[in-house]
Amino acid sequence: MLTFNKIQQFSSExxxxxxxxxxxxxRTRSRHRFATEEGEIVCLRLPRGTVLQDSDILVDDTKKYLAKIIAKPEEVLTVYAEQNIDLIRAAYHLGNRHVPLEITTNYLRLSPDPVLRKMLETLNLKIKKETVPFQPQKGAYEHQLRHAH
Structure with missing residues (x-):
């Protein structure tokens, strides 16, 4: 079985x-078995705490094979507001609950949760259920984890 143990810098070649x-x-699982789109079963053995991002390239332990990570579309709630301050408030409340959150200047995105949806509705935010790739914000210490090993 192929084992991918390192993230490689992207190269057009x-x-x-x-x-x-x-x-x-x-994408938060650093040690796990997955099936590739090509039907191959592969194993990840990445440094603990590694969070894979869309378009990351993994290299196997023999350095012969590369795998590309694609963020799979999934059900999410996308949150919009009339004013940016309302999105900032929502991000504050969701952050207090340690919710994985995709943050942009125009919207917030989180996994579906009826309790959180109700809270966001009471803040007069617009919420849309979608199926799109979800790319939560990296943790504040993620940079240190990826380069510490």
């Missing part, structure tokens, strides 16, 4: 052998 379509939660 790189020949991608496999594609891994993973949801946001799956």
């Amino acid at each position: 790189a020949v991608i052998n496999f594609t891994l379509n993973l949801c946001a939660e799956e």
Whole structure:
């Protein structure tokens, strides 16, 4: 079984052998078995705390094979507001609950949760249920984790 143990810098000359379509939660698993789009079972053995991002390139332990990570579309709630301050308030409340959150200047995005949806509705925010790739904000210490090993 192929084992991918390192993230490689993107290179336009790189020949991608496999594609891994993973949801946001799956991209937080540093040690796990997955099936590639090509039907191959592969194992991840990445440094603990690694969070994979869309378009990351993984290299196997023999350095012969590359796998590209694709953020798989999943159900999410996308939150919009008339004014940016309302999005900032929502991000504050969601952050207090340690909710994985995709943050942009125009919207917030989170996994569906009826309790959180109700809270956001009481803040007079517009909420849209969608199926799109979910890319939560990296943790404040993620940079240190990725380069510490």
